[in-house]
Every structure is written in structure tokens, then in C-alpha cells.
Amino acid sequence: MNSLLVKASTALRLGVPNLGRVALYRFGLKSGLNPVQHLSAVLPAGPFFSLPVQFANERAMPRAGWYRYSEAFGQFLSDLGQTPPLWVASCLSNKPVEGAERDWWQIPDFDRLVGDIKTVWEFSRFDWMLACAQHAAKGDENALLRLNDWLVDWLQTNPPYKGPNWKCGQEASIRIMHLAMAAQLLGQVTGSASGLLDLVEAHMQRIAPTVLYAMAQDNNHGTSEAAALFIGGSWLEANNRTAGYRFTRVGRKWLENRARRLIEKDGSFSQYSLNYHRVMLDSFSMVELWRRQLALPAFSQEFYTRVAAASEWLRCITQSINGDGPNLGANDGARLLPLTDTDYRDYRPSIQLASVLFHSARAYSESGDWNQPLYWLGLTLPEAQLPEPTGVQFDSGGYFVLRQGPAVTLLRYPRFRFRPSQADALHIDLWLGGENWLRDAGTFSYNTEQRWLDYFPGTVAHNTVQFDGRDQMPRLSRFLFGAWLKSRNVEPLVVSNGKQSGGAGYRDWKGAKHHRRVVLSGHTLKVTDLVSGFACKAVLRWRLKPGNWSIDADAQCVQTDGFSLVVSSAVPLKRFELVDGWESRYYLKKTPLPVLEVEIDQPGELITNIEWVRQ
The missing domain is CATH 1.50.10 (Glycosyltransferase)
Known part of the structure; x- marks a missing residue:
């Protein structure tokens, strides 16, 4: 296009x-x-x-x-x-x-x-x-x-x-x-x-x-x-x-x-x-x-x-x-x-x-x-109480929210009836007991150096797959992306036998395809990514909670404090490493965090298994 x-x-x-x-x-x-x-x-x-x-x-x-x-x-x-x-x-x-x-x-x-x-x-x-x-x-x-x-x-x-x-x-x-x-x-x-x-x-x-x-x-x-x-x-x-x-x-x-x-x-x-x-x-x-x-x-x-x-x-x-x-x-x-x-x-x-x-x-x-x-404001507290939130799919907006005990997983998929502000398709957030273990970068500022204007709204700042070093959508101006993504093969939320699952995919304007499926069960989260159609490389990123993470490249694992993340693939991994990333939890304030990058150079399936100690 x-x-x-x-x-x-x-x-x-x-x-x-x-x-x-x-x-x-x-x-x-x-x-x-x-x-x-x-x-x-x-x-x-x-x-x-x-x-x-x-x-x-x-x-x-x-x-x-x-x-x-x-x-x-x-x-x-x-x-x-x-x-x-x-x-x-x-x-x-x-x-x-x-x-x-x-x-x-x-x-x-x-x-x-x-x-x-x-x-x-x-x-x-x-x-x-x-x-x-x-x-x-x-x-x-x-x-x-x-x-x-x-x-x-x-x-x-x-x-x-x-x-x-x-x-x-x-x-x-x-x-x-x-x-x-x-x-x-x-x-x-x-x-x-x-x-x-x-x-x-x-x-x-x-x-x-x-x-x-x-x-x-x-x-x-x-x-x-x-x-x-x-x-x-x-x-x-x-x-x-x-x-x-x-x-x-x-x-x-x-x-x-x-x-x-x-x-x-x-x-x-x-x-x-x-x-x-x-x-x-x-x-x-x-x-x-x-x-x-x-x-x-x-x-x-x-x-x-x-x-x-x-x-x-x-x-x-x-x-x-x-x-x-x-x-x-x-x-x-x-x-x-x-x-x-x-x-x-x-x-x-x-x-x-x-x-x-x-x-x-x-x-x-x-x-x-x-x-x-x-x-x-002079309001009376009613006696009625809303029920506790459960797993839910907001399909009009493009969100799965999976809940299992203290674990909450968000999967974001593209349903863009209005202009998107970030290239965050198929991003995942993971929360355990109110702590954000896998996280989004935020915004930082609307008027700053170009590298930060590119970074924070870009695909690189989200827990998803980036193809060939580019954003999922081309940037047309400071606040506008073009070629808005459309979801494909959306799987409905399924709640069964103590498991919650959902999935969705897209094909971008250059023909790259990504389908992601998530399954939350007990104290585990399984994420399956199927990627194809890219020219040179696909990079899967997991933006981790700041802390002392250890990495075992041979076992393809990172872990800390009773939390482990293991990536497996049927195709060879070109790279498995922790790099420095950034997040902005408050506007105009940015802080560093570790990011796991997993790179492949051919179509294939990446499976991420995440486990944590029961809380």
C-alpha cells in the first residue's frame, strides 16, 4: 500500500x-x-x-x-x-x-x-x-x-x-x-x-x-x-x-x-x-x-x-x-x-x-x-453492591480481561472505529496481586525529542511482536497513524475447567501476520504467537517489572522472585537477551525497566510459558 x-x-x-x-x-x-x-x-x-x-x-x-x-x-x-x-x-x-x-x-x-x-x-x-x-x-x-x-x-x-x-x-x-x-x-x-x-x-x-x-x-x-x-x-x-x-x-x-x-x-x-x-x-x-x-x-x-x-x-x-x-x-x-x-x-x-x-x-x-x-458531593452510599469482576471480553473496543485468583491478564486487539494513538495491537499486561509484572510503556510527553515521540507510542514499547523494526502502522503525523489494523480470527472468551482463554490476530499493511492466543490457568499464563509474512525478522518483547532478573539463554528463561518466563520455538532463535527499556507511569517522567527480546528470522510459532508462586 x-x-x-x-x-x-x-x-x-x-x-x-x-x-x-x-x-x-x-x-x-x-x-x-x-x-x-x-x-x-x-x-x-x-x-x-x-x-x-x-x-x-x-x-x-x-x-x-x-x-x-x-x-x-x-x-x-x-x-x-x-x-x-x-x-x-x-x-x-x-x-x-x-x-x-x-x-x-x-x-x-x-x-x-x-x-x-x-x-x-x-x-x-x-x-x-x-x-x-x-x-x-x-x-x-x-x-x-x-x-x-x-x-x-x-x-x-x-x-x-x-x-x-x-x-x-x-x-x-x-x-x-x-x-x-x-x-x-x-x-x-x-x-x-x-x-x-x-x-x-x-x-x-x-x-x-x-x-x-x-x-x-x-x-x-x-x-x-x-x-x-x-x-x-x-x-x-x-x-x-x-x-x-x-x-x-x-x-x-x-x-x-x-x-x-x-x-x-x-x-x-x-x-x-x-x-x-x-x-x-x-x-x-x-x-x-x-x-x-x-x-x-x-x-x-x-x-x-x-x-x-x-x-x-x-x-x-x-x-x-x-x-x-x-x-x-x-x-x-x-x-x-x-x-x-x-x-x-x-x-x-x-x-x-x-x-x-x-x-x-x-x-x-x-x-x-x-x-x-x-x-x-452529598451522595449517600447505597446498600447494593456490584458483583466482583470476572473474565470479560469487550469486543467492540478490542479487549480481553482474564481473571484467575490474584492474576489479571489484558489482551489488546485492534477494533479501530476511531483513530488509534498507539501501535499496541496484541499487547499483553499481566498483574499479580495488584503488581504489574508485564507492562505497557505509557506516553511520557506529547512534545519532546523525536526519539521519545517515536518510542512510547510505537510497537517497541509494548508486549507484542514487532516486524522488521517498524511500527504495526505507518505514522502520518505526531498524533496520527495510518493503515489502521483490523482484527482477524478473533476467538471468543472461553471460561472452562478453571481456564480462561481468548485470541485474535491481524495482517498489517505490508503483509506481516500475527495471531496471539492466551490461556490463563491457576498460576500460569501461556501465550502462543504465530507469525509470518515479514521480510527479515520478528522480535517478541516482554517488558518486565523492574527488579533483579536472571537470564538463562540456553534454557530460554528469565526469572526473579518466584516468577519465571520461558520461551520455546520450533524455529531457531536468533537472539534471546535482556535489554534496557523505558516506561512512563506519570506524564513527563520516564524510568528504566528490563525488556526481554526474542528474535527469529523465519515464520514460526513462539510459545511463552509464565509461572508464578501462588499468592
């Missing part, structure tokens, strides 16, 4: 309407005809919030994290005082954006000196606001003072539509959701301060004109912006501002559309990403909380059915023992509703909240920090 044909076929898969929306948006900005370039707003004036009349639930515990330390991408950076952050500088390097006083569309997407613009946006997402609101809701007047002072300072540095923090409609949307949740924590959703409503309206004006561009992405941009329009618009309406009417209606329309289009019937989400799945789910949870708060009409039954399925998908794919899960797909470190001091990689607070909202049942029966969002 030549490159022109790959690009044409990929464009068709993206969808003509979406391509048209993107083209129209870019033309509008370039020509100056987009209405977003002609906005104006009065600089909102504080104070924005006051102390609540009634204080929070006594079981609700405010975060110590963002209240005491600056935090970015799930990691603490430094002690936090009363001084506001540098809003238009990188939160990691403190390097400022050049010309930050300009209109947002005049500021380039990539600044060589600053690096990843997400480091500029991070503090302007207002995570700190939720921590301040929690402490204020417990009667801390200093927290309220910080909350108002920082908002004033933010607006002086970021007046409406000026500077990098107005560049992205999704970033503006996250601010709206956090403003709304702060108002809910403080009991100030109605009777809101006029300056706060001015701030909300300024954000609505920024989000609305570019909402079609967000929808063209078919990802979390659309769900976030639809949520913000609904929340912000109805907030204005509830405070007798008629401008909110149209925002509410547009937001409701797109929320229904995004739930129906982007969430599959089995709960899989369009981005094929664990963390972006949480971003989407938290957005819908905040929407439903807000709808109930204002006693607004319910959404459609299909909306609730799709979001409930998305909640179950996340519950089934994560570890109940610690809330962690596979580093699946793109991961930018986002956590939209940080009301607890749990680790960023602990998904249980989001899962518990969504389970209560959309299933009227608990995901976790025990008491724990995962209940804190419920205490803060």
Missing part, C-alpha cells in the same frame, strides 16, 4: 464531516473570520466565593496534597505558600511563554523554550481550587482568601482571550467544571457572586464558537466541552442570566451525541486509553451531579446506559486492591475530579462515584478514600 493510498484511506476513516469541521476551523482562524477572534469580555472582579453557611459532611476530609504542595501530572513539585503560581510559565522549568500578552490564536502551539505546553496549562486547570474549596468548606478562612486571591491574580495574568491559557477550549472547559464543583462544595451554585458569573460567561463565550472543532476530534475534547457548556449554561440560567439558555441546549445536545457515538455498547471509549477513559467518565459524572443539583430534566435512557457501561469497563480493567490499571493508550496525566489524596494512578474514587451515580450501587463495599467524593 503506497503512502498516498494510506493517507487517503486514513482520511476516509477519520470521516469527511470531521475533516470538514477541522478545515473550517483552521480557515476561520487564518482568515480572521472565526467569531472566536472577535470576542470581548469585562474583566471579572472578585470576591468570587464566600464562606459557606453550612460546613461539609464530618466524614469529608480535605486534601492535604494541593493545599500544601504544588502538584502536576500526579506528582508533588514543591511546598506551597500563599504566593500564586506563575500562570504563563512552565510548571516544571518556570520558563515563561514569550509574548503571553497576545491574543491566544497568535501564540504558537509549540514553544521551543517552554517545551510541552501542557506544563503551562496544568496550574490553570484549577485543581488547586478544589483543595481550597474543601478547606474553606471546613471553615478555613485562609483557604477562602487564597481561593479568591489566586483567581484575581489568574485573571490579571490571563485576561479574557489573552495568552496561552485561552488557547484550548478543553482547558477552558476543565476550569468551568472545577469552578462548578467548587461552588457545589461551598453551597454557592445559586446566588453566585456576580464576578463568578462573569467569569463563567467569559468561558462560555470562548468554548461555544469552536465546539465543532472539538467534536471533530472524536475524543475527550468533545465530552469535556459539551459538559462545560451544559454546566456553565445551566449555572447562568439558575442565576437569572438568560445568556445561559443557548449554552445549556448546545451542551445537552452534544452530551447525548458524544455518549451515543464515542462510548461503545460494551463501555469501551473512542480513545482506547485507560486514563482518557477516566477523563470522559469524570466529565459525565460531574454533569449528572450538576443536573441533580439543579433538578434539571434527565438525559435519555441511552445516555445513562452508555455511561453506566463505561463505568463498568473501567471497574473491570483496573485492580480493586489498589485502583491501578494498565498504562493503556495515550496518558497525559489528567485527573479531572481530584477530591482525595489518593495516588493519581488510583482509579477507585472515580469508579465508586460513577457506580453510585449510574448503577445505584457500590463498586467497593469497604470504607476507604474512594468514598471521599461521595461525602463531599
Whole structure:
């Protein structure tokens, strides 16, 4: 398949309407005809919030994290005082954006000196606001003072539509959701301060004109912006501002559309990403909380059915023992509703909240920090309990999740109705007692050296087979692969006699074929890989948990701490060695890990037998 044909076929898969929306948006900005370039707003004036009349639930515990330390991408950076952050500088390097006083569309997407613009946006997402609101809701007047002072300072540095923090409609949307949740924590959703409503309206004006561009992405941009329009618009309406009417209606329309289009019937989400799945789910949870708060009409039954399925998908794919899960797909470190001091990689607070909202049942029966969002947001813990997760196949999204005692295995196979962000077909994750023994690399950064942009999303960073040193799909741009893979010979999930199994395969655009079958039984995992159609070599990789691994090339085995992995093959192995690899469990942080590479130079079958001491 030549490159022109790959690009044409990929464009068709993206969808003509979406391509048209993107083209129209870019033309509008370039020509100056987009209405977003002609906005104006009065600089909102504080104070924005006051102390609540009634204080929070006594079981609700405010975060110590963002209240005491600056935090970015799930990691603490430094002690936090009363001084506001540098809003238009990188939160990691403190390097400022050049010309930050300009209109947002005049500021380039990539600044060589600053690096990843997400480091500029991070503090302007207002995570700190939720921590301040929690402490204020417990009667801390200093927290309220910080909350108002920082908002004033933010607006002086970021007046409406000026500077990098107005560049992205999704970033503006996250601010709206956090403003709304702060108002809910403080009991100030109605009777809101006029300056706060001015701030909300300024954000609505920024989000609305570019909402079609967000929808063209078919990802979390659309769900976030639809949520913000609904929340912000109805907030204005509830405070007798008629401008909110149209925002509410547009937001409701797109929320229904995004739930129906982007969430599959089995709960899989369009981005094929664990963390972006949480971003989407938290957005819908905040929407439903807000709808109930204002006693607004319910959404459609299909909306609730799709979001409930998305909640179950996340519950089934994560570890109940610690809330962690596979580093699946793109991961930018986002956590939209940080009301607890749990680790960023602990998904249980989001899962518990969504389970209560959309299933009227608990995901976790025990008491724990995962209940804190419920205490803060005025929800009652239901008596009903969801059943323990079992082995499941999410065929619409392309996932097997096999469960046997403390062992959980994920097999990822290609069902790409939407654009894939990583070349991870037939990747396997293995978890034992909440520990990730065979693991995905993650993302690291969207704006870094080319070698890392190639490495982390590439086939080399996954537990699968790589053919002839190339990715499973050709890369067309920073965020786009072409020649999307299609699954072949998908075997259904089989649960029988204490065993769980599944399998799938594909043929890539150059004719290479890979079929993988997994069988989980007791304390063993057997993986069978059948490969053919490649020109020179096929390399099987197993990305191992960091530790002291020993290797026996003659026995074709690596092992450590009661865990062994043995590879056998009917064809000769050209190479069996441990090499250095990388992973990124937190955005913009990478750490080394050992990787077993097994190479063959002719078609054949590779069998990997993995055993561990019973836990």
C-alpha cells in the first residue's frame, strides 16, 4: 500500500464531516473570520466565593496534597505558600511563554523554550481550587482568601482571550467544571457572586464558537466541552442570566451525541486509553451531579446506559486492591475530579462515584478514600453492591480481561472505529496481586525529542511482536497513524475447567501476520504467537517489572522472585537477551525497566510459558 493510498484511506476513516469541521476551523482562524477572534469580555472582579453557611459532611476530609504542595501530572513539585503560581510559565522549568500578552490564536502551539505546553496549562486547570474549596468548606478562612486571591491574580495574568491559557477550549472547559464543583462544595451554585458569573460567561463565550472543532476530534475534547457548556449554561440560567439558555441546549445536545457515538455498547471509549477513559467518565459524572443539583430534566435512557457501561469497563480493567490499571493508550496525566489524596494512578474514587451515580450501587463495599467524593458531593452510599469482576471480553473496543485468583491478564486487539494513538495491537499486561509484572510503556510527553515521540507510542514499547523494526502502522503525523489494523480470527472468551482463554490476530499493511492466543490457568499464563509474512525478522518483547532478573539463554528463561518466563520455538532463535527499556507511569517522567527480546528470522510459532508462586 503506497503512502498516498494510506493517507487517503486514513482520511476516509477519520470521516469527511470531521475533516470538514477541522478545515473550517483552521480557515476561520487564518482568515480572521472565526467569531472566536472577535470576542470581548469585562474583566471579572472578585470576591468570587464566600464562606459557606453550612460546613461539609464530618466524614469529608480535605486534601492535604494541593493545599500544601504544588502538584502536576500526579506528582508533588514543591511546598506551597500563599504566593500564586506563575500562570504563563512552565510548571516544571518556570520558563515563561514569550509574548503571553497576545491574543491566544497568535501564540504558537509549540514553544521551543517552554517545551510541552501542557506544563503551562496544568496550574490553570484549577485543581488547586478544589483543595481550597474543601478547606474553606471546613471553615478555613485562609483557604477562602487564597481561593479568591489566586483567581484575581489568574485573571490579571490571563485576561479574557489573552495568552496561552485561552488557547484550548478543553482547558477552558476543565476550569468551568472545577469552578462548578467548587461552588457545589461551598453551597454557592445559586446566588453566585456576580464576578463568578462573569467569569463563567467569559468561558462560555470562548468554548461555544469552536465546539465543532472539538467534536471533530472524536475524543475527550468533545465530552469535556459539551459538559462545560451544559454546566456553565445551566449555572447562568439558575442565576437569572438568560445568556445561559443557548449554552445549556448546545451542551445537552452534544452530551447525548458524544455518549451515543464515542462510548461503545460494551463501555469501551473512542480513545482506547485507560486514563482518557477516566477523563470522559469524570466529565459525565460531574454533569449528572450538576443536573441533580439543579433538578434539571434527565438525559435519555441511552445516555445513562452508555455511561453506566463505561463505568463498568473501567471497574473491570483496573485492580480493586489498589485502583491501578494498565498504562493503556495515550496518558497525559489528567485527573479531572481530584477530591482525595489518593495516588493519581488510583482509579477507585472515580469508579465508586460513577457506580453510585449510574448503577445505584457500590463498586467497593469497604470504607476507604474512594468514598471521599461521595461525602463531599452529598451522595449517600447505597446498600447494593456490584458483583466482583470476572473474565470479560469487550469486543467492540478490542479487549480481553482474564481473571484467575490474584492474576489479571489484558489482551489488546485492534477494533479501530476511531483513530488509534498507539501501535499496541496484541499487547499483553499481566498483574499479580495488584503488581504489574508485564507492562505497557505509557506516553511520557506529547512534545519532546523525536526519539521519545517515536518510542512510547510505537510497537517497541509494548508486549507484542514487532516486524522488521517498524511500527504495526505507518505514522502520518505526531498524533496520527495510518493503515489502521483490523482484527482477524478473533476467538471468543472461553471460561472452562478453571481456564480462561481468548485470541485474535491481524495482517498489517505490508503483509506481516500475527495471531496471539492466551490461556490463563491457576498460576500460569501461556501465550502462543504465530507469525509470518515479514521480510527479515520478528522480535517478541516482554517488558518486565523492574527488579533483579536472571537470564538463562540456553534454557530460554528469565526469572526473579518466584516468577519465571520461558520461551520455546520450533524455529531457531536468533537472539534471546535482556535489554534496557523505558516506561512512563506519570506524564513527563520516564524510568528504566528490563525488556526481554526474542528474535527469529523465519515464520514460526513462539510459545511463552509464565509461572508464578501462588499468592
